[in-house]
Amino acid sequence: MRREVTLRDVAELAGVSSRTVSNVVNGYANVTERTRVRVQRAVEELGYRPNVLARNLAQGRSGQIALVVPYLDTPYFSELLQSVIRAARARGYNVLIDQTDGDPEHERAFIAHGSRRLLFDGVIFSPLGLDQRALADHDPNLPLVVLGERSSDGTFDHVGIDDVAASRQATEHLLDLGRRRLAAIGDQPYATGEAAQLRTRGFREAHEARGLTAREDLIVGTPRFNRKDGAQAMAYLLDRADPPDAVFCYSDLVALGAIHTLISRGLRVPEDVAVIGYDDIEDGAYSNPSVSTISPDKEMIATTAVERLLLRIDSPAPPPAVEMRAPHKLIIRESTAGKG
Amino acid sequence: MRREVTLRDVAELAGVSSRTVSNVVNGYANVTERTRVRVQRAVEELGYRPNVLARNLAQGRSGQIALVVPYLDTPYFSELLQSVIRAARARGYNVLIDQTDGDPEHERAFIAHGSRRLLFDGVIFSPLGLDQRALADHDPNLPLVVLGERSSDGTFDHVGIDDVAASRQATEHLLDLGRRRLAAIGDQPYATGEAAQLRTRGFREAHEARGLTAREDLIVGTPRFNRKDGAQAMAYLLDRADPPDAVFCYSDLVALGAIHTLISRGLRVPEDVAVIGYDDIEDGAYSNPSVSTISPDKEMIATTAVERLLLRIDSPAPPPAVEMRAPHKLIIRESTAGKG
DNA sequence: ATGCTGTTTTGCAGCGCTGCAAAAGCGTAG
DNA sequence: CTACGCTTTTGCAGCGCTGCAAAACAGCAT
Structure with missing residues (x-):
């Protein structure tokens, strides 16, 4: 494996200083057309390519x-x-x-x-x-x-x-459908769960804005925002005495998991339970049914x-x-x- | 913004050469415990961290x-x-x-x-x-x-x-279900479509192995292996006089798209049309219906x-x-x- | 003491580039 | 012909590290 071509090699061939070659290579001003061409030619003849590592070091x-x-x-x-x-x-x-x-x-x-x-x-x-x-x-x-x-x-x-506003909007959409037993899947009531908490806040605010009260017992936590957690949380909700008629999921993956559970239990989405997600991932647009969502x-x-x-x-x-x-x-x- | 701590700074504090500090930092052999400790201490006192850029250049x-x-x-x-x-x-x-x-x-x-x-x-x-x-x-x-x-x-x-073997296996699975009008979605009969061509080969071989002949007119090409192409190809197939009763899709995304089309046309999967994909992506496990697939x-x-x-x-x-x-x-x- | 071997430490050069400031060139004015 | 200001080119140091080979040291045998 032969040595790589360096600035100095090019300089020598072109008959200029290595600094000038550097100037040409980097497109600095104040290089006469004559020298630029001469250097350019030498660069091509030797197949010179700058050493990024060296440049990085020099430039810090x-x-x-x-x-x-x-x-x-x-x-x-x-x-x-x-x-x-x-x-x-x-x-x-x-x-x-x-x-x-x-x-x-x-x-x-x-x-x-x-x-x-x-x-x-x-x-x-x-x-x-x-x-x-x-x-x-x-x-x-x-x-x-x-x-x-x-x-x-x-x-x-x-x-x-604006997570609160977005969540509020999603929840209001469910309320607009006439649903009244709304669940929320994805709360995370601990220090690192800020995202989740903001969404829960939006969920509550949407209710309040209509003079309703959010059903606190239908707000379910999940450790992560993935399909599995969504599926499990939904199963938990369905096993209750009065299951929800709509669910706000804190991510589309959670929604997909929840829908999976609903369908496999023989329920219809949205007729029996309406579901909305969050994130607008591509999967949601092609799933069965496709998933309503908040699209950032x-x-x-x-x-x-x-x-x-x-x-x-x-x-x-x-x-x-x-x-x-x-x-x-x-x-x-x-x-x-x-x-x- | 003050200057970063260098090897030399540490060397000076520890009263050794910078090369020795380098040896310690890199865990080279042949450093006495005494010096190692001394250098270690200096490293910590100064908060030294090696400069990756310089190391890269030196090591090429x-x-x-x-x-x-x-x-x-x-x-x-x-x-x-x-x-x-x-x-x-x-x-x-x-x-x-x-x-x-x-x-x-x-x-x-x-x-x-x-x-x-x-x-x-x-x-x-x-x-x-x-x-x-x-x-x-x-x-x-x-x-x-x-x-x-x-x-x-x-x-x-x-x-x-082994794409051919895998595709053959997928196809055989469909044949085992008793289906006989098998379609394949995803062929790419041009130089860069080797993956697709191997899968098509497997599709054909599976038929031959059973003394059957693949329906060439049910092999549909797609430019990419995504949901949209799968959905469109499926629509094309359903518009034919004798639509397929099973489909081998060259990726799970294609399968998800195809299933989307099937369901929205009121067909049942797998009762009316069975679908199998390729890649085993997570979506396929949680979709409705979940997608059979080849899992590499x-x-x-x-x-x-x-x-x-x-x-x-x-x-x-x-x-x-x-x-x-x-x-x-x-x-x-x-x-x-x-x-x- | 002296020589020998093996271990530990050191010094220096160099990786290939760019920043900086000085030097050279060049055109115009005095 | 000299001086001046501007543009173009150059030389050198240095970025912070590691490779290499030599130097220093230590332990042991003679």
Whole structure:
């Protein structure tokens, strides 16, 4: 395996200094057309390609950002991931992915002062296991953008949607159908369950706004937002004396699990039980029945997050922390509206 | 922002040479307990963390591998991705992800002699837009492991499952149910459609093995293996004079799309039409009806790929190319067997 | 003491690039 | 012909680490 071609090799062939070659390669101003052409030719003749590692070291930056999410096989995240990669690539950055499984230690390792630090210039982070307080304890020099329901403590940016309003909207939709025994699946009444709690709040507020009272006994918790938990929670609800006639699920996966249980028990969706989800993943649009849902603008969340992060990376003094709300909308499908 | 602590800083404090500090930090042998402790203490006192960028340059390696797949929001890939990350992390490597959208240019850029080259020490690549010939034209110095249905040309390793056998098994399962008008959805009769063609071959062979003949007019092509294409192809099949009584879909997403069409037309699955998919994605297990499928051992594919790649990266002379077959199994669910 | 062997520590060069500031070139004005 | 300001090119140091080979040390036998 022969040695790689270096700047110096090109310089020698072109008869200029290696610094000039660097200038040409990086498209700096103030290079005469004459030399530019000469260098360009030498570059091509030798098949020179810059050594990213050396450039990184010299510049003290890696040109990479990390995207840290709890689960990659969750459609919501894999759909988001796509948009993040696209946005970052457009700005010349690579994306390093990591899945934490919601493990607090793993999450902490990514935002703490650690040896991985230099591998990325900043982090887009969707926390699950770390609560608000633990989040505050991040490497102060690490540009950080947080996704989801945590709020900013002033040292990082935060991008999310208005969960309370969205949940309220979803619940109101169920009430509009005339349903009155509404269940909610997905509550998480502990420090790291902020997202869930906001949705529960929206669920309650929707009732109150109509002079109704949410049935507290129909609010069921789940450890995760996946199909299995949804299926189990639904089974639990159906085994009660007075099962619900509508269910607000805190994610589409939960909704899919719940629907699976309903159908296999011979119930009809939405006739017997209407179901609405949250996240607008692709599966929900093609399932039987298709799933009504809250659709956050993922593309916007991703591009906003990347933009803010790069701004943070590039600015010498940390810019003021920003709270950003991406828009969302209610999408009505068969699981609440029935067949067309 | 103050300067980072370097090896030299630690060396000074500990009263040893910077090389010794390096030895301690990297756990090299031949360091006396006395010095190790002294250095260790200095490291902690100063909060030293090695600069990965500098290490990379000095060692001429990046400690990263790239995983290049066509689509990240396809559950098959996002599930695979997880396992790859886990396996790589266990061996001290980070994973850089890229999605190509099946664009041949984009794919080529990743395996060709290019400036990104140094960013990763090797690539695990699932080609879609590049055919066998284009694949051969990769940077010979790039350790490469290819996933899917291409076969190796001797310059890279290949990991996949036996598509023909698996497809045959799926088809035989449908025949065992007594169905005789079998359709196949997903054929791609062009250079980059090797995966599809192997599945079609298996479909035909299953018929032949029983002295039957596959209905060529019921083999439908699709540009991609997603829900929408599955839904459309199914609609096309149902509009025929003699619609099929069973369908072999070349991916679970295609199957989910097909089932969606069937149900919305008022047909019963599997009573009227039995459906089997391919890939064993999680959705298929919780859909209504749940989807019978061919389940490739993804965990094994991922770990094998990573292992081979690292072997290739670490060995001075390129090891001989290997063709590896991961096991698969037939999973029978409601879409062929009905409710349990 | 001296030589020998094996272990531990060190010094230096160099990975390939970019930042910085100085040097060279060049055109115009005095 | 010299001076001045601007553009273009250069040289060098240094990013922080590791590879290599030499140096220092230690233990033991002679």
